[in-house]
Amino acid sequence: MGKGKNAARYEPVKKFNIMLIIGIAGGSGSGKSTVVKKIIQCLPPDSVSVLSQDAYYRNNGHLMPEERAKINFDHPSSIEFRLLVDHLDLLRNGQTIGMPIYSYLTCARAKETIPVEPRKVIIVEGILILTNPRLRKKLDIKVFVDADDDDRLMRIIYRDIEERGRSFREVLEHYSRFVKPMHLLFIEPNKRYADIIIPEGGKNVIAIDILTSRIKEKLNEKS
Numbered sequence: 001m002g003k004g005k006n007a008a009r010y011e012p013v014k015k016f017n018i019m020l021i022i023g024i025a026g027g028s029g030s031g032k033s034t035v036v037k038k039i040i041q042c043l044p045p046d047s048v049s050v051l052s053q054d055a056y057y058r059n060n061g062h063l064m065p066e067e068r069a070k071i072n073f074d075h076p077s078s079i080e081f082r083l084l085v086d087h088l089d090l091l092r093n094g095q096t097i098g099m100p101i102y103s104y105l106t107c108a109r110a111k112e113t114i115p116v117e118p119r120k121v122i123i124v125e126g127i128l129i130l131t132n133p134r135l136r137k138k139l140d141i142k143v144f145v146d147a148d149d150d151d152r153l154m155r156i157i158y159r160d161i162e163e164r165g166r167s168f169r170e171v172l173e174h175y176s177r178f179v180k181p182m183h184l185l186f187i188e189p190n191k192r193y194a195d196i197i198i199p200e201g202g203k204n205v206i207a208i209d210i211l212t213s214r215i216k217e218k219l220n221e222k223s
Contacts, residue, residue, distance in 0.1 A: 026145030029155035031201020053126020061108020074182030
């Protein structure tokens, strides 16, 4: 799936005079999705489009099940950052893109894609988005959602059992083998690139209000 293929599926739309690209990073289970939802609720309807880093995992559907189990989803090399950045450029140029649909169960991308329209605010969300220098340069506001390790682990356990079909033991093994070491090696150190740090994830209403106010200020500056 490449830049040209996706661009050909959708007609260009009128380019926005205002577009703010916000990156929201943080460890697995830190509450990034909750922060994104609350930001969207605070902004005008239909003013935000979201790109999920998870949609841009490399297509590994050709691998055998035992090989898929060894994929390190918490390493930057697992993400097709080039496609993600190309899609951001297309959105900034006023074109609707086809965001991939990725399955953790099959480790493959679906043939279908999700159309994402250019809007005044584009949010890019994912654990690894601050690890890529090219992507960081595209972000107008960089946010890191911070949370206690125990809280993150509890959320990971619930999520992976309910959404990814893992057993309790498999979740703990995956956490100790991949999630925790990669968090310490790649995710936590990139907190230094953040313009805003939100402790306690989606529970921190004050920090989210400050971030939302900053977004509105930036939009007014661009207008």
